[in-house]
Amino acid sequence: MHTMWKGAISFGLVHIPVKMHAATEDKSPKFRYLHKLCNTPIQYVKRCPFCGVDVEWEEIIRGYEYEEGRFMILDEEELEELKGERSRTIEITDFVDLKEIDPIYFHHSYYLSPQEGGGKAYKLLHQAMEVSGRIAVAKVSLRSKENLAALRAYGKVLVLETLFFPDEIRDVNQVPVETEAVKVEEREISMATQLIDQLTAPFEPEKYKDPFRQALEEHIKEKVPVEGPERPDQTANIIDLMEALKKSLEVTSPSKGRGKSKGRRKKVSGGET
DSSP: OOOOEEEEEEETTEEEEEEEEEOOOOOSOOOOOBOTTTOOBOOOOOEETTTTEEOOGGGOOEEEEEETTEEEEEOHHHHHHHHOOOOOEEEEEEEEEGGGSOGGGEEEEEEEEEOTTOHHHHHHHHHHHHHHTEEEEEEEEETTEEEEEEEEEETTEEEEEEEOOGGGSOOGGGSOOOOTTOOOOHHHHHHHHHHHHHHOOOOOGGGOOOHHHHHHHHHHHHSOOOOOOOOOHHHHHHHHHHHHHHHHHHHHOOOOOOOOOOOSSOOEEOOOO
16 A cells, blocks of 8 residues: 555654555546547646736746735745644644544544554554544644644554544534424424434445446446547657656655654654564
8 A cells, every 4th residue: 555654653752653544535437628629638727817828837926815806925935934844743632532523523534554663552552542442632744734633543553534623614503504493293203213213224334335436437338438530659659658657646746745753752662672
C-alpha cells in the first residue's frame, strides 16, 4: 500500500514512528470531456477576463476577497509564516469515548502502520486503546495545515480520521425545518418503532453496492470503444506519452509539507529492543 506520509505518534513520553496510508478511495465513475468532432480530450486554460489573455502559472498570485471585487494580496512567504512550523508528529492531546464524537465531525480516514523499530510501541498503544475502549484526540499537520484528528484501534491497525473544527460545522438551527405545528399520535410512533425493529439487522457493509457504477461497468464492457479519427503515428505517440507522464506524476507525487516536531518534552523511543 502506498505510503503518503511519514511521521510519529506522540503518546505521553513515547515516540512511535508511523507511516500513513489512504484508507478509502472514491470509485465513482470519472468521465473526460471530449471534443465531439474528434473525440479528443479538451484542455482548460486560465484566462484573465480583464486583460483578455491566457495566464501562465508564474503570473498567478493569491488574493483574499475581503469585499466583493476587492482583494488583499498574500505572497507565499507570508502564507508560510502564518502557517508556522509544520510538525511531523501526531500529537495526542486527550482520550475520549467514541460515542462522544458525533459522526458529523468525521472527514477523511487514514491507516497508520509502524515504521521500522516502532512495532512494540505501536502494538502497546493499539492494545491499550482497545482495553480502555477510548480513542485519542490529536493534532496533525497534513497538506500544509494543522488538522484536528481522532486516532482509534480498527482491526489490527490504528486509524487516523481527520475531524472538522467545531466552527466548520454549520448551525443546525439554521436549517428551515418547521415541524412545531405538526402533531404526531402515540399510535403512529408505536407503529414506526415496530417497523424499525423489524428492519433492524447487523451492519454488513459488503451487501451495499453502488448500482450506477455496477451498471456502468457492465455497459462499458459490452459497448465497443469509441475511436477517434486516424492520426499519424507520431501524434498518437505524443498523446500517449503525455497521458503516461500525467499519470506517472499523479502516482509519484510526494507528500506536501515538511517540518520539524515542536515537542515540548524529550521523547523516549518506543521502538523494540
